[in-house]
Amino acid sequence: MTVATSDEGPAVPVTIRDVARASGVHISTVSRTFSAPHLVNPETRVRVLACAEDLGYRPNRAARALITGRTHNIGLIIADIANPFFPPLIKAAESQARHRDYHVFVADTNEDPTAEEELVHALAKQVDGVLLCSPRMSNSLIEQLSREVPLVVVNRQVTGLPCVLMDVGQGARAAIEHLIGLGHRGIALLGGPRSSWTNREMRRAAATAARTGGAELTVLGPNAPTETGGLAVAEQVRRSGVSAVLAYNDLMAIGLIEGLDALGVRVPQEVSVVGVDDIALSRLTRPKLTTVATPTGAAGRTAVDMLLQQDIESPRAARSPGAGTALGVRRTTAQVMLQTDLVIRDSTGPGPHARPARPLTASRGPDPHCPAGPGVPTAATGDAVAS
Amino acid sequence: MTVATSDEGPAVPVTIRDVARASGVHISTVSRTFSAPHLVNPETRVRVLACAEDLGYRPNRAARALITGRTHNIGLIIADIANPFFPPLIKAAESQARHRDYHVFVADTNEDPTAEEELVHALAKQVDGVLLCSPRMSNSLIEQLSREVPLVVVNRQVTGLPCVLMDVGQGARAAIEHLIGLGHRGIALLGGPRSSWTNREMRRAAATAARTGGAELTVLGPNAPTETGGLAVAEQVRRSGVSAVLAYNDLMAIGLIEGLDALGVRVPQEVSVVGVDDIALSRLTRPKLTTVATPTGAAGRTAVDMLLQQDIESPRAARSPGAGTALGVRRTTAQVMLQTDLVIRDSTGPGPHARPARPLTASRGPDPHCPAGPGVPTAATGDAVAS
DNA sequence: TACTTCACTGCAAACCTTTGCAGGGATCAC
DNA sequence: GTGATCCCTGCAAAGGTTTGCAGTGAAGTA
DSSP, X not given: OOOOOOSOOSOOOOOHHHHHHHHTXXXXXXXXXHHOGGGSOHHHHHHHHHHHHHHTOOOOHHHHHHHHSXXXXXXXXXXXXXXXXXXXXXXXXXXXXXXXXXXXXXXXXXXXXXXXXXHHHHHHTTSSOEEXXXXXXXXXXXXXXXXXXXXXXXXXXXXXXXXXXXXXXXXXXXXXXXXXXXXXXXXXEEOOOTTOHHHHHHHHHHHHHHHHHTOEEEEEOOOOSSHXXXXXXXXXXXXHTOSEEEXXXXXXXXXXXHHHHHTTOOTTTTOEXXXXXXOXXXXXXXXXXXXXXXXXXXXXXXXXXHHHHHHHSOTTTTTSTTSSSTTOOOOOOOEEEEOOEEEOOSSOOOOTTOOTTSOTGGGGSOXXXXXXXXXXXOOOOOOEEEO | OOOOOOSOOSOXXXXXXXXXXXXXXXXXXXXXXXXXXXXXXXXXXXXHHHHHHHHTOOOOHHHHHHHHSXXXXXXXXXXXXXXXXXXXXXXXXXXXXXXXXXXXXXXXXXXXXXXXXXXXXXXXXXXXXXXXXXXXXXXXXXXXXXXXXXXXXXXXXXXTSOEEEEXXXXXXXXXXXXXXXXXOOEEEEEOOOTTOHHHHHHHHHXXXXXXXXXXXXXXXXOOOSSHHHHHHTHHHHHHHTOXXXXXXXXXXXXXXXXXXXXXXXXXXXTOEEEEEEOOGGGGTSSSOOEEEEOOHHHHHHHHHHXXXXXXXXXXXXXXXXXXXXXXXXXXXXXXXXXXXEEEOOSSOOOOTTOOTTSOGGGGGSOOTTOOSOOOOOOOOOOOEEEO
16 A cells, blocks of 8 residues: 655755755855854845745754864763653753753763763764763773763762762761761661762761761662662661661662561661652652752753863864964863752651650751751752862 | 873874875775775775774764764653653663664753754754654644654654554553442542643543443643642642542652642542552552553664664665655554553552442452453563554 | 786765855945 | 945865775686
């Protein structure tokens, strides 16, 4: 059975040449009509625009990029799109990029370092720069790739590269101090992926805070940064005999609570649990999750700004040998640290060493040991502290 | 303070020409080394490859696309990346695409039809085709855009275009029958976005099923397809006096349960709630959510397959007038309908008209009224039914 | 020896756009 | 009337790659 092509055939690609022919001008005039309208006679301009509109012409961005060296795209490489930590970051980055007339292409790597590298290569020539979010590959590889395409790294510190960091060290410290203040002395840290910078920072800060506060910290992990990862470690947590847990992220915390529940361990009555990220979901579980809020939106916006800032200066400078001072000015490599906030909800409660004089409900309020602001679930401020 | 550029400067772009010069052959030979290796002398080949490796050469995909007409990229336009319904679909599409040597670029539209259109235009020349997931724009606009770039539509029926649909009608019917079987007679349907095809299908099927089963269906909405949307409608649900609710999706169902809880209405004792999608989260809330599982992974894979299939045939055919039969064979526009599954968990229970003879626990098992298979939370099968 | 075949490689056009340069009128001042 | 100025437009090269065509030399055949 043949289907008649009643409507116009599929996609006859209309180029700048077609518009030029239709409007009786040279292609360069058409080009200028779009990229430098002030250089073309108003009458000609309207005619060309009319023809273009009529034919449905749209400039081929790839061809344009070939010659200008700027695609007006930026790439966003994400460790795991299914982790609710990332969507707010993605949305913020997209909105910021859109304001500056850029488009964002997101790619998911499934926490796979090989896929990360491959994607950077694939994106390199199709975007003006790449945001690497929570990368799992090695620092040296990142540095190497940064010679291929401008890079901004999020959630990882790489010397010599622009980075956007969240102060999870401070967050972990606040969480541990909060738990100690509630009377917990045996605390477990549920580690995340081994290659995660965040993981290392948390571990370092938590260890220091525990030592200072006279608590014992048990590190369990590495674990997958998902509900499943948290669920799987529940039995281990119970056996370890701790009364409080700081999890690598909210997803793990939620999985852990679920797992403990299945084992008959009540949260927060028997074990307190703190997460990290303050994903939307953490307000919806029961008990509502106490967590370290990370300024994901601010991180996305900042990262885009940093990328575009370093990008704006001379896209094709590398080609002209004498550009700028002969010494080869290196791009600025600022690193930005964003603040985190402890948000106290219902998954933490008094521990074995709680001071009995203190009424139970008071322990839910802002904790004197906790330097983070009031525990209201405001969006994290994300004040930037340049380093 | 000047920073010395100790390591090699940033990104000297190395082209096919550099490789040709280094290995002493013509650029066309280098090109063939990569795109048609069998045409070049093995000795030459290894020499060229060595030089390319040495210089760090990578073919510029954009330039290649300019001439071959194939970018080996596909675009994925998503209504809301923060909706956990989508990530599994994205991941499945990505994995399927990777197997066929394609890369996927994801873009989020924030449920904004204007952004959708703009993104299709932006992507058109940079990808070989676009997957439109749960689009919010009009059918006619979609048809129009499909002349600019090959399109596959997910979760929307557009005549003349390849579509991947999930049988939410069947799912809604199963859900309503399940509720009626439990003894509910007053049932509310929480509608989603007005422009959603899924929304219309559900409404139609639910109305029929309710009428057939002798129940009264109240439609509330449209609502935002998010937790907030569900939360906001809780009061309205309580006032309406229904004993059961079918929500547009799981997110809304979860928000609703939260909202009812805040009003002191217990689920499922006083009100039963059914969601749609079976997102990972629906297993983690308390009560665990009864829901209509949609085969998101299968949808992503199928959509990629359909796109690549229609794409494979003569990318530049439109340019050569005499290609194939002169009659201009239209692309095949198959529509695929994927099956859904009712998964019974803890958010539904007996209603006011429950038969007392039947023991309470039995109502949790597979329901005789429910044509969907056993209520085990298996991954949806996603058997394709071509229409 | 002369001719065909074959494997390999170079040549140059093509893809679509941007942009420095120069030319062509028209306007203006002198 | 002549020359300078200015606005607009065309010309052509460039960007990195692919690919049909033709050319080269060697091997094989008669």
